[in-house]
Amino acid sequence: MQTACQGESNTMRAYASRFYDGYFVGVEGDVAFYAAHAKEADGAVLEVGCGSGRIALALARAGAEVAGLDLDADLLALARGKAAEAGLAIEWGEGDMAEFDLGRRFAQIHVPYRTFQHLLAPADQIRALHCMADHLDDDGLLLFDSFDPLGQLAAEGFTSPLCKDTDFVDTATGHQVVVYYSRAADPQTQILEQELIFEEIGADGVAVGRTFTRLLLRWSTRWELEHLLAGCGFEVMALDGDFAGGAYPGYGNQIWTARKV
Ligand SMILES: C[S@@+](CC[C@H](N)C(=O)[O-])C[C@H]1O[C@@H](n2cnc3c(N)ncnc32)[C@H](O)[C@@H]1O
Structure with missing residues (x-):
């Protein structure tokens, strides 16, 4: 055997790419939520922490111009293969969400499936949010979901x-x-x-x-994230408790919609 x-750790290849698609199936309703927003985007959409392409491919299928960033080369290879097979043109990049420079801006940045929680220190969360703000158009949207398990x-x-x-x-x-x-x-x-x-x-x-x-x-509490977002140049537009727009009850899934101000 x-x-x-x-x-x-939380860094490269923590996900055992061979088993990623079998086990990491997402949060109920997440694909439809991110795809619906991407469809309305007034420009390109960047998925940060795109993994094996579960969401990025859906965004492209919804008609969006999509770029995906991840630091796991194995997962990116899976994503590339799936996109090629499906005939979807997606721009893939390898990099760290706390320090990336793609040299362009996006109408929306999506960070699905609790990916932001890979940042283990507040200083890294702040660096990542500044980096994302730098990559957003004025008024651009940042959409992400996290989970408070307390x-x-x-x-x-x-x-x-x-x-x-x-x-x-x-x-x-x-x-x-x-x-x-x-x-x-x-x-x-x-x-x-x-x-x-x-x-x-x-x-x-x-x-x-x-x-x-x-x-x-x-994990981060609701108010911790509210303050982090405000301090990094974002206005929170919505915090939901699920992908169907349910109210946030103070714990569990946090679905964030924020605007760069
Ligand atoms: C839960 S998976 C989500 C993958 C994909 N978004 C999905 O919904 O299936 C988290 C992803 O974040 C990536 N990741 C973790 N830390 C990262 C970092 N610092 N910068 C970029 N990507 C990171 C992992 O490699 C993994 O692909």
Whole structure:
């Protein structure tokens, strides 16, 4: 059996690209939300943290001119392949959301699926927001979603032991992949550490490989983000609690719409 320690941290290749599309399926309604905004964009749309192209391809299909930025070369390669196969012209770039310079501006910047939470320090969040503001047209829109788990952690505990989370079939190999998950959250640093194990089961029911990954995400409270956005040149236009426009209840999903001012 093969074992691999794929991801070390919040940085490059933390996602075990081979399993990304099988496991990281997004937040309910996110694709339609971002695509609907992109369709209305008065210019090009940049997706920051585009991963394997789950959202970027949908934006392009909605008719938007799209660019995608990510620091994981493996995920970008998947995205490039899918776009080429679908005949979609998307500009891909490798870079860090806290310090990128694409030399152009966009009508909208989207940061879907809690990607902003990869920034583990407030200083990096500020650098990223300034960078995004620099890449937006005047009045350009910044759309992103994040997650504040405090309500859930208070109810369920700050740590959870390693347990089976889900399983799926790897379309490349036909192997069943069983995913195990554990978490530890530190309320001081607001960092959630997630361990994931992808166990691949061969046709004879025997495990043929295990891949270990570790994801670190920082959560931010509603008012923390309100102040960060205001301090970095944005006006908050809406904060929703889901992608259908539901009210934000004070915890859980935070769907942000902000305007560069
Ligand atoms: C949860 S995935 C979201 C991918 C894609 N947006 C989606 O919705 O499926 C987070 C993505 O952010 C990328 N990422 C993490 N830190 C980053 C950084 N500092 N700069 C750019 N991308 C980053 C990861 O490589 C990963 O592709």
